Amino acid sequence: xxxxxxxxxxxxxxxxxxxxxxxxxxxxxxxxxxxxxxxxxxxxxxxxxxxxxxxxxxxxxxxxxxxxxxxxxxxxxxxxxxxxxxxxxxxxxxxxxxxxxxxxxxxxxxxxxxxxxxxxxxxxxxxxxxxxxxxxxxxxxxxxxxxxxxxxxxxxxxxxxxxxxxxxxxxxxxxxxxxxxxxxxxxxxxxxxxxxxxxxxxxxxxxxxxxxxxxxxxxxxxxxxxxxxxxxxxxxxxxxxxxxxxxxxxxxxxxxxxxxxxxxxxxxxxxxxxxxxxxxxxxxxxxxxxxxxxxxxxxxxxxxxxxxxxxxxxxxxxxxxxxxx
Amino acid sequence: xxxxxxxxxxxxxxxxxxxxxxxxxxxxxxxxxxxxxxxxxxxxxxxxxxxxxxxxxxxxxxxxxxxxxxxxxxxxxxxxxxxxxxxxxxxxxxxxxxxxxxxxxxxxxxxxxxxxxxxxxxxxxxxxxxxxxxxxxxxxxxxxxxxxxxxxxxxxxxxxxxxxxxxxxxxxxxxxxxxxxxxxxxxxxxxxxxxxxxxxxxxxxxxxxxxxxxxxxxxxxxxxxxxxxxxxxxxxxxxxxxxxxxxxxxxxxxxxxxxxxxxxxxxxxxxxxxxxxxxxxxxxxxxxxxxxxxxxxxxxxxxxxxxxxxxxxxxxxxxxxxxxxxx
Ligand SMILES: Cc1ncc(C[n+]2csc(CCOP(=O)(O)OP(=O)(O)O)c2C)c(N)n1
Ligand SMILES: [Mg+2]
Numbered sequence: 001x002x003x004x005x006x007x008x009x010x011x012x013x014x015x016x017x018x019x020x021x022x023x024x025x026x027x028x029x030x031x032x033x034x035x036x037x038x039x040x041x042x043x044x045x046x047x048x049x050x051x052x053x054x055x056x057x058x059x060x061x062x063x064x065x066x067x068x069x070x071x072x073x074x075x076x077x078x079x080x081x082x083x084x085x086x087x088x089x090x091x092x093x094x095x096x097x098x099x100x101x102x103x104x105x106x107x108x109x110x111x112x113x114x115x116x117x118x119x120x121x122x123x124x125x126x127x128x129x130x131x132x133x134x135x136x137x138x139x140x141x142x143x144x145x146x147x148x149x150x151x152x153x154x155x156x157x158x159x160x161x162x163x164x165x166x167x168x169x170x171x172x173x174x175x176x177x178x179x180x181x182x183x184x185x186x187x188x189x190x191x192x193x194x195x196x197x198x199x200x201x202x203x204x205x206x207x208x209x210x211x212x213x214x215x216x217x218x219x220x221x222x223x224x225x226x227x228x229x230x231x232x233x234x235x236x237x238x239x240x241x242x243x244x245x246x247x248x249x250x251x252x253x254x255x256x257x258x259x260x261x262x263x264x265x266x267x268x269x270x271x272x273x274x275x276x277x278x279x280x281x282x283x284x285x286x287x288x289x290x291x292x293x294x295x296x297x298x299x300x301x302x303x304x305x306x307x308x309x310x311x312x313x314x315x316x317x318x319x320x321x322x323x324x325x
Numbered sequence: 326x327x328x329x330x331x332x333x334x335x336x337x338x339x340x341x342x343x344x345x346x347x348x349x350x351x352x353x354x355x356x357x358x359x360x361x362x363x364x365x366x367x368x369x370x371x372x373x374x375x376x377x378x379x380x381x382x383x384x385x386x387x388x389x390x391x392x393x394x395x396x397x398x399x400x401x402x403x404x405x406x407x408x409x410x411x412x413x414x415x416x417x418x419x420x421x422x423x424x425x426x427x428x429x430x431x432x433x434x435x436x437x438x439x440x441x442x443x444x445x446x447x448x449x450x451x452x453x454x455x456x457x458x459x460x461x462x463x464x465x466x467x468x469x470x471x472x473x474x475x476x477x478x479x480x481x482x483x484x485x486x487x488x489x490x491x492x493x494x495x496x497x498x499x500x501x502x503x504x505x506x507x508x509x510x511x512x513x514x515x516x517x518x519x520x521x522x523x524x525x526x527x528x529x530x531x532x533x534x535x536x537x538x539x540x541x542x543x544x545x546x547x548x549x550x551x552x553x554x555x556x557x558x559x560x561x562x563x564x565x566x567x568x569x570x571x572x573x574x575x576x577x578x579x580x581x582x583x584x585x586x587x588x589x590x591x592x593x594x595x596x597x598x599x600x601x602x603x604x605x606x607x608x609x610x611x612x613x614x615x616x617x618x619x620x621x622x623x624x625x626x627x628x629x630x631x632x633x634x635x636x637x638x639x640x641x642x643x644x645x646x647x648x649x650x651x652x
Binding site: 038039092097099102105117153154155156181182189190250251255256315317319 | 355
């Protein structure tokens, strides 16, 4: 399975980031259930798409414009667990928003993660715009927007693809297709099976990839980034995956999907299957895995403690940054 | 009479009106199988079937645009926008199309459409799940905008909106859904759109408000009563059209007016109400008109100290009213 640039170090980092994301995610739900975090949005199940794609980019240089599901992606892009927890708990030092935004509304300027709101599909056009600037400035950067399959029903998704294709912009549209938009199944969202098929209508490649395999996602993303850098324009990637938990901590997914369906997908849990693969193929030793697990535990504990002790925003700051002055 | 929550009153009115009028359809994101993210439409798909309660694609412009077409062609669509904050992809359809179709067709076409949307903050919803968006729409002739404050009004105003021949925006405060309860008659009734409600007579000053803020103002009035300050409360119920007559009556009666809304100050309904009073009742006033509103920052932040600093609360109303009474 060793691929072009995939050194064992890279593969292990991939695994570590996925497992770290899962552990942070689990901790967030515990904090929610304890009444310490009012709301949680999860990456649980999406780790392979997010880490595989992020790692294929020039991290911190290429732009990403993620959505609320992308915890593992922003970790792979250099956000620290402490920063994630500061954001979750609405602390003053949250680098995403100073505690202003709802959890999972990412944005980190120093790593080229564009700030994102809640209105789905708005980020698609922003990514095209970032790429427009890259094309004009010839800065060699690629931009990547990510979004759910439900959000491809929005006009702005289509407008972004069309604009990017017409102008051959260096942008990647990454769809994390988990089959549901809250309760609404994909078949009520579109009359086709694959989001990727939408690419054709705009004149760009549409690539389907197994979203639970981080290496495959890495490969297709690397290829899309190369294409973009060569000036050949945008790519739509559809990563088929699944979310293992409700849409958010306010949702109850038993109302709209069977436990059997969830269990079936869990057999292909990206964190577990990738862990097994790295062990089987002797990329990672059992010893290393143990060390990783301990380190993850420590990082999650440290981040939680750090954020809980951190100060809340001063109410007087409510008025800051309405304008530049 | 049954005691219901604000949310139940909306659901039961939808049910009652749908039983009565086959033309009514509901659609939006998650409204069917899941019964809406707040469960307002829970059970309705089961009763009325998938043709009348539809889980639509995630596309607000399409939801409202198709509702306009369906309304013109004989249905009575009552689409839901999942959060008022997400109404803007449909702004074009609402403002440019729904609002202007009757006028531009010289009365040939009409759009009997009700757009329901939960709005408002104080629920850890942050920037995009807390907004008050009513002023954007109240600015537009051709639209009607109603905001009930009680379960009784929720029913009467929703029924009136559904029976109306023109597009109506019906905003539901999400913090009211379960916290506000009240008696709701079994039988069908309507509350005419454009009629305010005198919630409480008083002598010293008038609070003019709507939606969730009505209950906050009532709490403030009770506190102030103990201090010997007598507060009158006018619930606008409809912010387009406004009940000009009742606004002027209360202003003239007490001579002091405090206008309260959660929506931000500048360009909010308070400005319009103030102007009406200034134009038509200035010489009956004993104090300058006072406004208490959400601050002029882009939206409500998440973190509790910031959210609290943003929210208009009972305490803030009490304080403002006390100051006005002493003027
Ligand atoms: C314009 C807009 N409408 C509605 C919402 C409310 N909402 C938030 S997430 C969501 C479902 C998104 O589903 P999908 O795009 O498939 O992403 P997933 O959550 O499944 O990853 C909805 C309807 C929103 N955020 N923005
Ligand atoms: Mg989805």
